[in-house]
Amino acid sequence: MKMTAKNKIIKKAVVYGVSVLLTLFLIVVSIKAGYDKATLGRVIKGLFSGEDFVVDTLVRVNLPRTLVALFSGAALAVAGVLFQSVTRNRLADPSIVGVSSSTYTAGLTISLLFPALIPFSPLFAGVFGMAVFLLIFRLSYSHGVKSNRILTIGAAVNAVFMMIIITIAVMQNMSASNVLLSLSGSLAVPKPEVVYSTIALSSVGLIAALFCAGKCNILALGDKTAQGLGVNVLRMKLILAAISVFLTAVAAVNVGITAFLGLLAPLIAKKLLGGSHYDVLPLSAFLGGICLLAADCLGRAMNTPVTLPVGIITTVIGGMVFIVLLARSYKNAD
Amino acid sequence: MKIENITFGYDKKKLVLDGVSCAFKKGRVTSIIGPNGCGKSTLLGLCSRLYKPFTGAVLLDGRNVAEYGGKEFAKKAASVYQLNEISGDITVRALVSYGRTPHKKMFELLNDDDEKIVGYAIEKTGLKDFETRRAAELSGGERQRVFLAMALAQEPQILFLDEPTSFLDIYYQLEIMEIVRAVNREKGVTVVMVLHDINQAVKYGDDVLVMKDGRIKAAGEAEKTVTPALIKDVFGVDAELVSRKNGETFFAASL
Ligand SMILES: Nc1ncnc2c1ncn2[C@@H]1O[C@H](COP(=O)(O)OP(=O)(O)OP(=O)(O)O)[C@@H](O)[C@H]1O
Ligand SMILES: [Mg+2]
Numbered sequence: 001m002k003m004t005a006k007n008k009i010i011k012k013a014v015v016y017g018v019s020v021l022l023t024l025f026l027i028v029v030s031i032k033a034g035y036d037k038a039t040l041g042r043v044i045k046g047l048f049s050g051e052d053f054v055v056d057t058l059v060r061v062n063l064p065r066t067l068v069a070l071f072s073g074a075a076l077a078v079a080g081v082l083f084q085s086v087t088r089n090r091l092a093d094p095s096i097v098g099v100s101s102s103t104y105t106a107g108l109t110i111s112l113l114f115p116a117l118i119p120f121s122p123l124f125a126g127v128f129g130m131a132v133f134l135l136i137f138r139l140s141y142s143h144g145v146k147s148n149r150i151l152t153i154g155a156a157v158n159a160v161f162m163m164i165i166i167t168i169a170v171m172q173n174m175s176a177s178n179v180l181l182s183l184s185g186s187l188a189v190p191k192p193e194v195v196y197s198t199i200a201l202s203s204v205g206l207i208a209a210l211f212c213a214g215k216c217n218i219l220a221l222g223d224k225t226a227q228g229l230g231v232n233v234l235r236m237k238l239i240l241a242a243i244s245v246f247l248t249a250v251a252a253v254n255v256g257i258t259a260f261l262g263l264l265a266p267l268i269a270k271k272l273l274g275g276s277h278y279d280v281l282p283l284s285a286f287l288g289g290i291c292l293l294a295a296d297c298l299g300r301a302m303n304t305p306v307t308l309p310v311g312i313i314t315t316v317i318g319g320m321v322f323i324v325l326l327a328r329s330y331k332n333a334d
Numbered sequence: 335m336k337i338e339n340i341t342f343g344y345d346k347k348k349l350v351l352d353g354v355s356c357a358f359k360k361g362r363v364t365s366i367i368g369p370n371g372c373g374k375s376t377l378l379g380l381c382s383r384l385y386k387p388f389t390g391a392v393l394l395d396g397r398n399v400a401e402y403g404g405k406e407f408a409k410k411a412a413s414v415y416q417l418n419e420i421s422g423d424i425t426v427r428a429l430v431s432y433g434r435t436p437h438k439k440m441f442e443l444l445n446d447d448d449e450k451i452v453g454y455a456i457e458k459t460g461l462k463d464f465e466t467r468r469a470a471e472l473s474g475g476e477r478q479r480v481f482l483a484m485a486l487a488q489e490p491q492i493l494f495l496d497e498p499t500s501f502l503d504i505y506y507q508l509e510i511m512e513i514v515r516a517v518n519r520e521k522g523v524t525v526v527m528v529l530h531d532i533n534q535a536v537k538y539g540d541d542v543l544v545m546k547d548g549r550i551k552a553a554g555e556a557e558k559t560v561t562p563a564l565i566k567d568v569f570g571v572d573a574e575l576v577s578r579k580n581g582e583t584f585f586a587a588s589l
Contacts, residue, residue: 214440217432218432218435221420221432222418222419224413225481225484227383227384227404228382228411228413228485229408229435229436229488230403230404230405230407230408230409230435230436231404231435232404275423275424276424
């Protein structure tokens with residue numbers, strides 16, 4: 001398929017334009033969420049004028065949750081892109097290899113034992129997640145990272161941390177439904193300091209990731225070729241992994257283990273705009289935010305006794321996509 | 335490039351290279367030949383810093399390659415490996431342009447000079463008609479030429495080629511060999527290449543390095559070094575030197 005430079009620019013403009021519009025639309029929907037008396041039009045008008053009391057209240061109640069969802073979604077998606085660069089496997093995602101569950105374990109431990117440290121828990125969780133990732137990395141390493149080994153060893157590590165989380169929950173006498181809800185990511189009314197720290201920390205991670213776009217492109221050429229072009233492959237992979245784990249940690253402490261988002265968003269981004277990470281990274285960030293916010297809106301809109309956690313929705317949809325892809329990639333390999 | 339008494343193995347117990355010393359002369363083409371698994375790719379990997387030797391050293395311009403910075407080394411040495419994967423929908427020209435990376439700072443864009451060098455590499459490897467095609471859609475032989483073009487765009491002093499012709503039909507095999515020779519003669523690039531075809535190794539190599547079981551069996555000027563006796567010793571086949579009408583000689587081998 002041939003495409004002229006001009007067509008490419010138009011396509012990019014359309015894709016980014018639609019993403020921005022979709023994001024804005026979802027923000028409005030999320031702010032209005034569940035309040036039947038306000039129409040979308042009224043919310044939009046109220047947002048611009050700032051004089052509608054009802055809309056102001058809705059904003060106060062729903063904006064924090066909306067922002068946390070957007071930034072966490074972007075963080076998870078970009079973490080996924082970076083992780084796929086490190087493992088050179090488009091089916092790799094921090095949630096599959098135990099990075100999410102280990103960061104979540106750290107976050108949970110802090111919130112139970114040292115509540116005063118909660119705003120900093122992404123940092124602690126990030127450091128802990130990195131330690132766990134380094135362990136997995138070391139075990140998968142022999143003259144270059146073996147990406148399949150990362151996946152299998154990571155799956156085992158993931159299982160261990162899931163058990164630890166459940167053990168902690170049982171010891172804390174948490175009810176089963178509470179454990180499940182918090183595990184699969186709830187965004188319910190975050191505290192202001194959590195909102196600020198999520199936005200600030202994920203922005204730092206996202207910007208750091210963007211700076212690595214060029215290196216991701218070169219890594220995509222294969223370890224040997226990248227090395228031949230003067231990239232220190234091992235060091236670069238560790239840097240990318242660190243950013244990825246950090247972003248995962250930021251999201252995991254807020255929204256729990258939101259599996260598969262890091263898989264889904266990059267996949268769509270690559271389908272839409274091709275393989276250059278200068279496009280894949282920012283677009284994935286948008287799509288991740290959109291997916292998580294949409295999932296949260298959906299969860300709140302469904303008339304269930306308890307709001308369905310975002311994690312369940314993204315896991316169900318993302319999980320199905322993952323299975324289809326896995327089946328297809330095995331078929332291609334045969 | 336000089337290799338001084340290298341030992342190396344993929345794990346500590348089993349040495350793949352055991353006390354290898356040799357030199358690749360500046361401005362010449364050296365062919366490396368030897369049976370499967372004798373350590374040819376491993377030797378190239380050590381030369382291009384993919385692996386670190388247990389003992390001994392690889393010297394480029396008198397300096398241990400381990401002391402070079404990543405980019406600094408990539409400006410001097412380029413490699414084309416046996417197997418190359420291409421993912422995503424990157425065009426041929428974009429892929430070849432990556433060869434300029436070592437010469438650029440982070441975020442620095444390619445200038446006209448870079449484009450000229452990329453253009454030369456594309457022209458030389460006969461990829462002009464493929465420039466805007468998606469690299470992933472190319473055949474194995476065309477793909478191999480893309481990676482060769484990328485290495486040429488690096489403007490190295492020394493070029494390592496690991497079986498650059500293995501997947502190619504006889505036409506492309508000869509074409510790649512001619513390209514390599516032309517680059518060597520025109521730009522004075524030192525070439526070190528692993529080949530399985532003994533005749534090509536002798537024809538296109540000024541020198542040969544013959545390996546067996548992780549050691550150097552013979553080294554020297556190609557035509558003088560490779561003899562039927564050596565071929566028998568290294569590969570275990572009977573070879574006969576045959577003359578063609580045009581005066582060229584080649585080995586005909588049988589079990
Ligand atoms: N990544 C690796 N891990 C472990 N062992 C390896 C690795 N690569 C090569 N080896 C072993 O090292 C030895 C030398 O391999 P090498 O690839 O250098 O051989 P070669 O001469 O290039 O062979 P060929 O002609 O088949 O390409 C072989 O016995 C091989 O099994
Ligand atoms: Mg080999």
